Structure formats: structure tokens, C-alpha cells
Amino acid sequence: MRTNDEMIDLLAKLKEEKGLSLSELARRVGHAKSGLSRYFNKTREFPLNKVDVFAKALGVTPEYLLGFDTSKKQTDTTSLAPDANWQPALTKKDERSIQERLEEIKLGIVDGANAANDGLGLHEYSEGTQKAVLSAIEVALTAMALERKEKFTPNKHKHTKGDN
Numbered sequence: 693m694r695t696n697d698e699m700i701d702l703l704a705k706l707k708e709e710k711g712l713s714l715s716e717l718a719r720r721v722g723h724a725k726s727g728l729s730r731y732f733n734k735t736r737e738f739p740l741n742k743v744d745v746f747a748k749a750l751g752v753t754p755e756y757l758l759g760f761d762t763s764k765k766q767t768d769t770t771s772l773a774p775d776a777n778w779q780p781a782l783t784k785k786d787e788r789s790i791q792e793r794l795e796e797i798k799l800g801i802v803d804g805a806n807a808a809n810d811g812l813g814l815h816e817y818s819e820g821t822q823k824a825v826l827s828a829i830e831v832a833l834t835a836m837a838l839e840r841k842e843k844f845t846p847n848k849h850k851h852t853k854g855d856n
Contacts, residue, residue, distance in 0.1 A: 694759035699738050700731055702757065706750040720749035782837060790833045797829055 694702065707717055714732070718725040721742065730736035740758075747754040755761035782790075801814050814822045 694757075696737050697734060698759070699757060700734055703738070703746060703750070704732055706752060710750060712750075717749060721745045782834070782841075786837050786841075790830065790837060793833055794826065794830050798826060801825075 707714075712720075714728055715725050718728045721728075722745070723742075727736070731738050743754045743757050747757050750757075753761055814825055817825075
């Protein structure tokens with residue numbers, strides 16, 4: 693079995709071979725960048741209970757990282773934790789919230805409640821134009837909700853269906 697220093701040296705070598713930044717490796721293993729930095733600076737022991745996650749992220753087997761196997765077998769990297777392919781999805785509550793906000797906006801601009809004040813009175817335009825504007829606003833509200841989910845969802849919760 694490799695010593696802590698040997699394992700850290702190997703992780704650094706594999707990280708460089710894969711062209712991964714410390715930030716990207718941290719994202720792939722669901723760890724803080726500062727924590728990884730401590731491992732690579734050898735100021736903190738590498739946690740052996742994380743060998744599987746690091747092996748997947750670096751495309752090798754856990755046995756290779758630990759020094760039990762000398763062949764660098766590639767592993768399936770499709771189930772990284774967090775999943776690199778994870779995409780935020782809206783819940784029913786999110787969708788209701790978007791529809792409620794859209795109704796508030798509609799009342800303000802289509803029905804002309806604020807038309808005199810903001811110049812957005814769509815009541816003067818055709819139904820087709822009104823629908824197009826509201827559709828664009830709905831797309832924007834959805835994009836904003838998805839971006840919030842991406843930004844504020846912790847890495848440990850970013851999994852695709854079927855992942856643990």
C-alpha cells in the first residue's frame with residue numbers, strides 16, 4: 693500500500709495528466725478546493741474513505757491509487773460525484789412560482805395596470821404579440837430559476853437519476 697505522500701504525488705501526477713485544475717478536481721469529487729489544497733500541500737492526510745471518488749474522477753481504479761494494482765485501468769467516469777452531466781430541474785413548486793410571477797407581470801403589462809407609468813401597456817398590441825412577449829418572459833423566468841438552482845445546489849446533491 694502506498695504511503696500518504698506517495699498517494700498525494702500520484703494524485704497530483706494523474707491530475708496533471710488529465711489536465712484538471714484543482715478547482716475542477718474539487719468539483720468532480722465534491723470536495724472544497726481548500727481541502728484538496730491541503731492534501732496536495734501534504735498538510736492533511738488523504739482520507740482513504742474517498743479513494744473511490746478520486747479514482748473515478750481521475751479515471752483509474754481505487755486499487756491502482758492504493759498501490760495494490762500496478763495497471764492503470766480506466767474506470768467509468770460517468771457516475772462522478774457530483775455528476776458532471778447533472779442539470780438542474782424545476783420542481784412543481786418552482787413551476788407554480790414561475791406561473792404566479794408570470795400572472796403578476798401579465799396583470800401589470802397586458803391588462804395595462806402600469807401602462808401609463810412604465811410604457812409597457814401591451815393591451816394596445818395584438819393577441820399574438822402579447823403571447824410572444826409573455827412567452828419570452830416565461831422563458832426568462834425559467835432560465836433564471838434554473839440558474840439559481842445550478843448556483844445554489846450543493847455538489848453533494850448533484851446527481852442524475854439512477855445515481856446514489
